[in-house]
Each structure stands twice: as structure tokens, then as C-alpha cells.
Amino acid sequence: xTIRGKLxxxxxxxxxxxxxxxxxxxxGNIRYSVPEELDKGSFVGNIAQDxxxxxxELAQRGVRIVSRGRTxxxxxxxxxxxxxxxxxxxxxxxxxxxxxxxxxxxxxxEDKMKLFPVExxxxxxxxxxxxxxLEELEFKMNEITTPGTRIPLPFGQDLxxxxxxxxxxxxxxxxxxxxxxxxxVDGPQHPEMVLQSPLDREAAAVHHLVLTASDGGDxxxxxxxxxxxxxxxxxxxxxxxxxxxxxxxxSENVPLGTRLLIVNATDPDEGANGEVTYSFHNVDHRxxxxxxxxxxxxxxxxxxxxxxxxxxxxxxxxQAQDGAGLMARAKVLVEVLDVNDNAPEVSITSVTxxxxxxxxxxxxxxxxxxxxxxxxxxxxxxxxxxxxxPFKLERLVDNYYRLVxxxxxxxxxxxxxxxxxxxxxxxxxALSTDSHIYLQVTDIxxxxxxxHQDxxxxxxxxxxxxxxxxxxxxxxxxxxxxNAQVTYSLVEDTIQxxxxxxxxxxNSDTGVLYALRSFDYEQFRDLQLRVMxxxxxxxxxxxxxxxxxxxLDQNDNTPEILYPAIPTxxxxxxxxxxxxxxxxxxxxxxxxxxxxxxQNAWLSYRLLKASEPGxxxxxxxxxxxxxxxxxxxxxxxxxxxxxxxxxxxxPPLSATVTLTVAVADSIPDVLADLGSxxxxxxxxxxxxxxxxxxxxxxxxxxxLAFVIVLLALxxxxxxxxxxxxxxxxxxxxVPASHFVGxxxxxxxxxxxxxxxxxxxxxxxxxxxxxxxxxxxxxxxQESCEKKDFVSAPQSLLEDEKETFSQVNFCNEFIxxxxxx
Numbered sequence: 038x039t040i041r042g043k044l045x046x047x048x049x050x051x052x053x054x055x056x057x058x059x060x061x062x063x064x065g066n067i068r069y070s071v072p073e074e075l076d077k078g079s080f081v082g083n084i085a086q087d088x089x090x091x092x093x094e095l096a097q098r099g100v101r102i103v104s105r106g107r108t109x110x111x112x113x114x115x116x117x118x119x120x121x122x123x124x125x126x127x128x129x130x131x132x133x134x135x136x137x138x139x140x141x142x143x144x145x146x147e148d149k150m151k152l153f154p155v156e157x158x159x160x161x162x163x164x165x166x167x168x169x170x171l172e173e174l175e176f177k178m179n180e181i182t183t184p185g186t187r188i189p190l191p192f193g194q195d196l197x198x199x200x201x202x203x204x205x206x207x208x209x210x211x212x213x214x215x216x217x218x219x220x221x222v223d224g225p226q227h228p229e230m231v232l233q234s235p236l237d238r239e240a241a242a243v244h245h246l247v248l249t250a251s252d253g254g255d256x257x258x259x260x261x262x263x264x265x266x267x268x269x270x271x272x273x274x275x276x277x278x279x280x281x282x283x284x285x286x287x288s289e290n291v292p293l294g295t296r297l298l299i300v301n302a303t304d305p306d307e308g309a310n311g312e313v314t315y316s317f318h319n320v321d322h323r324x325x326x327x328x329x330x331x332x333x334x335x336x337x338x339x340x341x342x343x344x345x346x347x348x349x350x351x352x353x354x355x356q357a358q359d360g361a362g363l364m365a366r367a368k369v370l371v372e373v374l375d376v377n378d379n380a381p382e383v384s385i386t387s388v389t390x391x392x393x394x395x396x397x398x399x400x401x402x403x404x405x406x407x408x409x410x411x412x413x414x415x416x417x418x419x420x421x422x423x424x425x426x427p428f429k430l431e432r433l434v435d436n437y438y439r440l441v442x443x444x445x446x447x448x449x450x451x452x453x454x455x456x457x458x459x460x461x462x463x464x465x466x467a468l469s470t471d472s473h474i475y476l477q478v479t480d481i482x483x484x485x486x487x488x489h490q491d492x493x494x495x496x497x498x499x500x501x502x503x504x505x506x507x508x509x510x511x512x513x514x515x516x517x518x519x520n521a522q523v524t525y526s527l528v529e530d531t532i533q534x535x536x537x538x539x540x541x542x543x544n545s546d547t548g549v550l551y552a553l554r555s556f557d558y559e560q561f562r563d564l565q566l567r568v569m570x571x572x573x574x575x576x577x578x579x580x581x582x583x584x585x586x587x588x589l590d591q592n593d594n595t596p597e598i599l600y601p602a603i604p605t606x607x608x609x610x611x612x613x614x615x616x617x618x619x620x621x622x623x624x625x626x627x628x629x630x631x632x633x634x635x636q637n638a639w640l641s642y643r644l645l646k647a648s649e650p651g652x653x654x655x656x657x658x659x660x661x662x663x664x665x666x667x668x669x670x671x672x673x674x675x676x677x678x679x680x681x682x683x684x685x686x687x688p689p690l691s692a693t694v695t696l697t698v699a700v701a702d703s704i705p706d707v708l709a710d711l712g713s714x715x716x717x718x719x720x721x722x723x724x725x726x727x728x729x730x731x732x733x734x735x736x737x738x739x740x741l742a743f744v745i746v747l748l749a750l751x752x753x754x755x756x757x758x759x760x761x762x763x764x765x766x767x768x769x770x771v772p773a774s775h776f777v778g779x780x781x782x783x784x785x786x787x788x789x790x791x792x793x794x795x796x797x798x799x800x801x802x803x804x805x806x807x808x809x810x811x812x813x814x815x816x817x818q819e820s821c822e823k824k825d826f827v828s829a830p831q832s833l834l835e836d837e838k839e840t841f842s843q844v845n846f847c848n849e850f851i852x853x854x855x856x857x
Contacts, residue, residue, distance in 0.1 A: 067144070069120065070158040073128040078121050081111060081157060084144065085118025088153065092118030099147030103386050103406065110140055111157065120155075128159045129196040136198060143435065147387060150401060152434060163201040163254025167193040169262040170322065177362025180238045181271040187217070189366065190228040191319050193250030193260055204253040209246050214266070216248070230264070238268040267362070275363030276302040276313045283355075284370040289345040290378055297328075300335040302357030302365055309360030318356035318366055323348075328371070330355065337369065345375040346410045377415040377464030382408045383472040385458075391477045394448040402428065403440040403474055407460040415464035422458055430458075440474070448478040449515040482520040482574025486512035488582040493568075495550075498589045499558040509549040510582065512570035520574040528567040528581060537566055541586075550584075558590040559632050592637040592686025598694045600628040611697045614676075616668045624653065624698055627660035629682040637686035645693065646679035653698070655680055662696065674700050 069082035085092050088100070096115050112123040132138030138159040143152045169191050176188070195203040206228040208216035213234050219227045228248065236244075244266040251259040278300065285298045304311040315335045317325060327341045328351070335355070351371040358364045387404040409416040420430055420438050429443040440456070454476045461469040488510060495508035514521040525548040530537040541564075542551050548568070564586040571579035601612070612625040631638040642660040647653060649672060654665045662678065676698040683691035 067153060067155045068158070069155070070160055071122065071126070072160045072162050073126050074162060074164055075122050075126065077124050078114075081120040081122060083118060084113065084120040084155075088144070088146075090118070092116060098149070099145075101145055101147065102142055103145050103152075104142040111142070120157075126159055128161050128198075129165065131159060134196070134198060143437075145386065145404070150387075150404065150439065152437060154435070161198050161201050163197055163252060163256075163258060165196040165201075166258040167195040167203045167250040167252055167260040169193050169248075169250065169260060170320070170325075171262065173263040173265060175265040175267065176358075176364070177267045177269045178232070178236060179271050179361060179363070180236045180268050182232055182236060184232050184234055186232045188230040188232070189318075190230055190248055190264070191262060192225055192227055193262075194321070195250075195252050195258075197252065197254070200253040202252055203250050205251050207249045207251070209248075211244060211246050213244060214246060236268045242268050244268070269362055274304055274306045274310070274359075276304040276357040276359050276365040278302045278355075278357060278365055278367040280367060282368045282370065284372070286372045286374055287343065288374045288376050289343045290376045291339065291343060293340065293342065294338055297337050297339060297371060298369070300337065300355050300357075300367055300369065302335070302367070304357075304359040304363070306359060306361070310363075312360045313357050316356050316358070318354040320353045324351055324353050327351070328353065337371075343373050345373045345412070346379070349373050349375070349412075375412045375415055377411055377462060377466060377468055379410040379415075380468040380470045381418045381460035381462055382410075383420075383458060383460045383470050384408075385472060385474065388474060390475065391479050392442070392446065393481060394446045394478050395481050395483070396442055396446060398442050398444050400442045401439060402442065402456075402476060405430070405438040405440060405458060405472075407436045407438070409460075409462050411462065411464060415462055417463045418460050419463070420458065420460050422456055426454065426456060428454075428456060446478050448480045448517070449484060451478065452480075452517075453477045480517045480520055482516055482572065482576070482578060484515040484520075485578035485580045486514045486523045486570035486572055487580065488512045488568075488570065490582070492582060493584045494587065495584065496587050496589050497552065497556060499556050499591050500593060501552055501555055503552060503554055505552050506549050507552050508584070508586070509547065510568050510570075510584065511548055512580065512582075514572050516572065516574065520572055522573040523570050524573070526569050526571070528569055530566060532564060533561065540564070541566065543568065556588045558588045558634070559594070561588065562590075563587045590634045590637055592633055592684060592688070592690060594632040594637075595690045596629045596631045596640055596682045596684055596692045598627065598629045598682060598692055600626065601694065601696065603694070611675075611699045612662070614664065614668070614698050614700050616670075616672075616700055616702055618664050618668055620664055620666050622664040624662045624664065625696065626662065627655070627680050627682065627694060627696075629660065629692065631684050633684065633686065637684055639685040640682055641685070643681055643683070644678060645681045646677075648675075648677040649673065652676065653678055662698075668700055672700055676700060 067082075067084070067087050071079070071081045084100075085095055090098070090100070092115065094100075095113060095118055100113065102109065102111060102113060109123050110126055111120055113119075114121050128138050131140070138161070140157045140159060141154065143154055145152055171191060174191060178188070190206075193203050193206070195201070203226070206216060206218050206226065208214065208228075208230065213232060213236060215231045215233050217229045217231050219229060221227050230246070230248075246264040246266065248262040248264055249259055250261075251257055279302070280300075283298055283300055287295070287297055291297075300315060302313050302315070304313050314332045315330055316332060317328075317330055327339060327343070328337055329340045330337050335357075337355075350373065353369045353371075354366055355369055356364055356366045384406045385403050386406060389402055392400060392402065405420065407418045407420050409418050418436065420432075422428060422430060422440070427442060427444045427446055428440055431439045431441060433439055440458070454474075456474040456476060458472045458474060459469055460472075461467050489512070493508070493510060497507045501507070510525065512523050512525070514523055524545045525543050526545060527537055527541060527543050532540055538553075540553055542553055543549065544551070548570075566584050566586065567581045568584055569579055569581050571577050614622065614624045618624075627642055629640055629642075631640060640660075641657050642655050643657065644653065644655040651665055652668075652672065653676070654663055655661070655678075656663070660680070660682070662680070678696040678698065679693060680696060681691050681693045683689050
């Protein structure tokens with residue numbers, strides 16, 4: 038079954054190709070003949086049968102007649118498929134005296150863009166009667182005229198051809214005259230009247246004859262010419278022309294009244310017998326309308342414009358007659374030279390006004406015909422279009438051209454074309470004609486939307502209101518109509534586990550982005566998202582663009598003081614400063630951070646209030662608390678400092694911390710000095726109460742120190758690691774960028790260490806301060822590695838069964854005093 042199906046299709050294609058070849062071969066020689074003067078709609082030929090088509094296919098395939106600027110003589114009958122006359126046809130008007138009258142035109146099969154030439158021969162019928170140009174001819178003949186003298190007579194004119202044209206002449210009976218018909222070299226018969234016997238004016242002064250011209254039609258048609266011969270006295274010298282034939286060549290564009298040539302005849306007779314007059318003899322009526330002859334001078338001029346396309350050669354006969362009636366004749370030939378006076382005619386017989394931009398090369402746009410009425414080089418034409426256009430002309434037969442696309446069109450580059458078709462002849466001073474074809478290129482969806490930028494960056498301050506517009510994107514589509522309608526959407530993504538659509542939304546028509554929630558710079562600082570632009574074509578095209586949305590920081594976070602940490606038990610932290618400290622001694626350092634960024638996180642420190650003004654200074658950018666002068670004995674042990682930390686935001690935010698600095702060289706001094714600071718309420722009891730309090734404090738401190746030393750010896754390594762973790766744990770949640778100060782250097786936290794040596798002798802418990810440190814940092818890690826020995830009572834060592842040789846505390850030493 039498959040093989041048979043393939044054979045059937047193959048056979049069908051072969052038959053179709055054979056049918057087209059037979060159709061072209063048959064249509065290449067389509068000829069018909071039809072008599073003239075038929076009524077409109079008369080049958081000429083079965084064109085459908087000769088083209089191998091059925092009558093209904095004529096309309097389906099767009100079969101029609103195309104001709105070159107001539108009035109349409111024939112038409113197609115779509116019902117019967119026949120060629121019929123479009124009106125009455127006059128062969129004589131169409132072809133004049135041509136032996137064959139052929140009307141040529143082309144049949145266009147529009148769906149295949151094929152042309153088939155057709156020739157229709159117009160058959161002459163006997164519808165014209167032979168006629169003479171004159172109704173009556175009068176001439177004079179001398180009575181001494183010799184018998185045998187021949188007198189040329191006007192010949193009749195019959196517009197028919199062949200057997201229907203003029204066939205014979207007959208002269209009425211007369212004893213003096215007979216008729217002799219000569220066959221001319223150029224075709225027509227020339228009747229001549231021959232004098233048979235001498236004339237006698239006295240016997241008959243006038244002779245009347247009738248010349249009859251008859252054609253060969255059925256029935257026979259005839260015309261007559263009356264001849265009047267007047268016998269005059271003897272005149273023995275007839276006129277004589279200087280030339281037997283005159284010939285001139287003249288351009289068809291000569292002005293009216295131009296002298297073309299002069300004929301000249303002389304007569305040696307005297308008087309009236311020697312006076313010569315000129316007249317046309319045996320000329321066509323059309324020639325008589327165009328030319329005029331001066332009867333006295335023999336000058337021939339044109340009284341109507343000459344037209345090479347109508348006649349290229351005019352033949353006429355001029356007769357010279359003297360006063361006595363003697364005549365002579367000469368032939369005059371006027372050859373009309375063609376000039377390039379006709380511009381080419383351009384006709385567009387088939388055209389389309391729209392073409393899709395994805396049409397392949399070779400798509401047919403129009404069928405063009407060019408015709409020039411001039412001859413030879415003046416009538417040879419070329420057809421062209423501008424070279425920069427994506428079209429070309431393909432030449433067909435009979436000066437037909439086909440306008441086709443040369444390459445694929447692009448509507449976005451050029452949406453419409455006004456194609457100028459120029460037809461130029463090859464004459465000297467060439468003439469040309471321009472015709473215009475307007476072509477519109479229709480759009481297809483071949484361009485995706487294009488954003489104005491490859492990527493976008495937008496900035497939005499934190500704490501923005503919900504629903505506020507924060508940015509807009511714009512994409513253009515080079516297509517048109519619905520192919521250029523762009524809609525916007527966000528490419529799905531997640532931010533910190535939440536869908537992007539919960540943070541932002543976009544207007545699908547305008548591309549405006551809206552914030553659905555308030556952003557927090559401390560939560561995230563930027564969003565990376567993609568926006569999609571899609572057109573409404575079929576199928577739709579889309580493109581994406583990346584958008585970086587940066588959240589701008591606002592000063593919405595107060596500086597946070599990390600050190601000294603604010604106690605939670607209600608006590609007040611104390612920093613130690615030896616009395617032997619020199620100016621510039623680093624007592625402690627206030628460490629603070631700000632969760633904001635940039636200028637909002639630049640911190641500055643200043644001393645707001647001090648119990649002893651001028652004793653301490655605070656670094657503006659470092660927060661370091663240093664001694665400003667030498668400590669004196671009169672300076673109080675307890676110094677209270679109020680330090681403010683302020684950022685540089687607008688408006689600025691600040692935080693304060695109160696520092697208590699104890700000035701002493703040993704713990705007893707500290708305790709004693711602190712006790713002396715109390716104001717006695719009752720003079721009698723204040724001293725005793727103070728001693729009791731100091732004694733209890735000393736015992737408590739010794740016991741507390743002993744317990745701490747014991748625990749430290751057992752868990753030294755573990756306790757050291759825990760202390761390090763505790764010291765660094767306060768900064769683990771703070772981003773590193775928050776430690777960037779005004780000078781751009783990362784701040785860092787250090788462990789403030791004080792070396793403390795406690796002895797087991799409760800009577801001699803004291804603090805030993807290290808050497809004063811005037812560097813930019815406090816005690817380094819190396820000082821923590823120094824080893825100090827602690828002596829303990831022997832009884833305690835025996836109970837614990839362990840020997841303690843040395844205790845080194847590397848931690849922040851903070852002394853809490855009882856609140857007053």
C-alpha cells in the first residue's frame with residue numbers, strides 16, 4: 038500500500054508537470070480570426086479550452102487580458118470560458134491598408150504569473166465603397182493633341198483589402214477616348230484615359246465622360262467620377278518639372294508651417310500658355326489634411342504636426358498645369374524621421390500593498406509592463422529601481438518585469454517602502470517615466486523587549502513606609518501593536534527563606550516597583566532580584582534584567598557600650614589607678630559599638646562630668662581614659678567620671694556610662710581611703726563603726742581570695758578558656774564593620790589585666806600594681822604569662838594535700854564597693 042501511494046503521488050506530479058508544459062506549448066500559439074463589424078459580445082474563440090482549463094477556473098486562477106496601452110478590443114466570458122468582442126471592431130481604423138490585421142495581447146494566469154500571447158486576425162468585409170477624391174474632374178485638351186496621348190486619371194480609394202478592395206475601372210463610351218489601366222509598381226492600379234482620335238473643338242467643345250471604380254466584393258460596390266474635357270486651341274508646349282521625383286527627410290517635431298520643399302515646373306510658352314499652377318494629384322485624404330501646396334510657388338509646408346508613429350513616409354503627386362491646360366506631374370516623397378518624443382509608458386497590472394517581514398527572498402510584489410511608441414533606439418527601454426532597496430526586477434517576455442524581494446525584510450528597520458520604478462528609453466536625450474509602488478511591511482513578533490540598561494541599581498532608605506514606590510524599570514519593544522505591548526513581572530526568588538513577592542511587587546503595566554514591607558538595614562543591606570519583561574505576541578518573547586536594591590542606613594540605633602559592662606547586681610564597677618601614675622597613664626578604655634554603618638556608626642567620646650575636673654581626659658576617637666596630671670595626696674580615692682559616646686548621624690544618638698576610678702597603691706589603702714570618705718553622722722560612734730566595717734571587709738576579702746585561688750588551681754586551663762570566651766563573647770553578635778572608626782582603622786577590644794599578688798598573711802593583704810603603662814594599649818598578653826607566687830598557711834596545704842607555687846590572674850579585675 039505504501040509503495041502504491043508513493044507511485045500514485047509521483048505519477049500525479051509527472052502528470053502535473055506534463056500538463057503545464059502542454060499548456061505553455063499550446064498557449065504559445067493561440068490564434069483566432071474574426072470578421073470586423075461584429076456586435077459586442079460576439080464569440081471569438083474558446084480560450085478556456087485552448088488553455089486546458091475549465092470555465093470556472095478562469096476566475097479562480099485570476100486569468101485576465103493584459104495589453105499595452107491600447108483600447109481593449111476583447112473580453113473574457115467567465116461563464117462560457119470564451120473570448121468575445123468588447124465592442125464593434127473597424128478593421129480599416131485599426132490596420133488601415135495592411136494586408137493582414139493582427140491584434141496581439143497577452144493572457145495572464147495570475148496565480149502562476151505566466152503570460153500567454155494571443156493573436157486575433159481581423160477579417161475584412163466589404164463594408165466600404167470605392168471613392169474618388171473628387172466628384173468631378175475638369176481639364177482642358179488642345180485640339181491638336183496627338184492621338185495616343187495618355188491622360189492620367191485619379192484612382193479610386195477603397196478602404197477594404199483583398200478581394201473587397203478596388204478591382205477594376207470602367208469608362209463610359211466615347212468615340213474619342215478609351216480607358217487603359219496600368220498596374221503600378223507600388224501596388225494600386227493607375228487608370229489612364231487615351232485619346233483615340235483627334236479632337237475638333239468646332240465639332241464638340243466639351244466632352245462628358247464617367248469613370249466607374251468597382252470592387253470585388255459580394256455584392257459589388259462601385260463609385261463614379263465625372264470627367265469634363267474642354268477642347269481648347271493649340272498649345273504645343275506642356276509644363277516640365279525640373280525633377281521627376283522630389284524627396285525630402287524631415288523630423289517629426291518640426292513646427293507647423295515649416296517649408297518642407299519646393300517643386301518647380303517651367304513652360305516655354307508665352308502668356309497664359311506659359312503660366313504654371315500647381316496642385317495635388319491623386320493624394321490620400323489624410324495627406325491633403327496634413328500638407329498644403331502653394332499653387333503659384335510650388336512650396337509644400339505642413340499645416341498639422343507630423344507624427345512618425347502614425348506615418349513614417351508620405352507619398353504624393355504634384356501636377357503642374359499651364360494656362361492652356363497642358364499638364365505635367367512629379368512625385369513627392371516626404372520621409373518623417375523619428376525623434377524621441379514619447380516617454381515610456383509604465384503600467385502595473387498586478388500589485389500587492391502589504392508583505393510580511395518574514396517573507397522569503399523571491400516573493401512577488403508586482404507585475405510591470407513598459408511600452409514606448411517610438412522606434413528603434415528611441416523605443417528600446419530599460420526598467421530599474423533604486424539599488425539600495427531590498428527588491429529586484431526580473432525581466433519576462435515582451436517588456437514585462439516582475440518585482441520581487443531580494444532579501445528578507447525587517448519592519449523595525451523600514452516599515453514601508455515607496456518604490457520608484459523608472460522606465461528609460463535609449464534615445465538621444467533619453468526620456469524616462471517614474472511610477473511609484475507603495476509597499477507596507479507587516480510586523481511579526483521577532484523582537485523581545487529590551488531594557489534601557491543591562492542592569493539597574495536602586496537605593497531605598499530603611500524604615501521606608503509600606504506601599505511606597507521605590508524604583509521603575511522600562512523596556513521597549515521594536516515591534517508594533519500587540520507584539521510591542523510589554524508587561525512586567527518579578528522572577529520568583531526567596532529572601533531569607535521568605536518569597537520575594539512578600540517584600541516587593543511590580544506594576545505589570547508601568548514597571549514601577551513597590552515595597553510591601555519596611556526594610557531594616559541591620560537585617561539585610563541589599564536585595565538581588567530579576568525583572569522579566571514579556572510582550573503580547575504569539576508566541577510571546579521575553580527578556581530579564583538584574584536589579585540590585587541597596588538599603589540605605591538611617592541613624593536608628595543608639596551606640597552600645599561594651600566596656601565597662603553595666604553591672605546587674607546594683608553595684609558600681611571600679612577602675613584602679615596607682616597614685617604613682619604619671620600624666621598620660623592609661624587607666625581604662627570605654628569600648629562602644631553602633632549597629633548602624635558609615636557616618637551613623639562613627640563614634641566619638643567625651644567627658645561630660647568628673648568629680649575632679651582636669652584630673653582625667655578621654656580620647657575623642659579612642660575612648661581611652663588617661664591621667665591628665667600627676668596624682669596628688671589631696672586627690673580623693675574615689676573619682677567618678679561620666680563619659681558620653683555619640684555617633685555622627687543626623688540627628689546624633691548618644692549613650693553614657695559612669696566610671697568609678699579608685700586611686701591607691703594597695704588594697705588596705707583603698708579600703709582605708711574609701712572608709713575615710715564617709716561623713717560621720719555621730720561623732721561618738723562613727724570611728725568604731727568604721728573599724729568594724731573595715732575588719733569585716735578585710736576578713737571577707739581574704740576568705741574570698743582564698744576560695745578563688747583554690748578554684749583557679751583546679752580548673753586553670755578550663756577557667757582560662759572560659760575567661761577568653763567570656764571576654765570575646767560580647768562582640769560575636771556585632772558585625773565587624775561596626776568597629777570602623779572615623780580614621781578607618783578597625784577598633785579592637787583588649788583584655789585589661791591587672792597582676793594581683795595575694796599573700797596568706799591576713800595581716801598583710803595588699804595590691805601590687807605593675808609598672809605604669811603609657812602605651813596605647815593596656816597590659817599585653819605577655820604580662821599575663823608572668824608568674825607570681827602566693828604563700829598559704831601550712832594547715833591549709835595539708836588539708837588540701839596540694840602545693841601551690843604560683844597563681845597568675847589574667848582577667849579583668851573589677852572591684853565592687855558597697856553602695857553608699
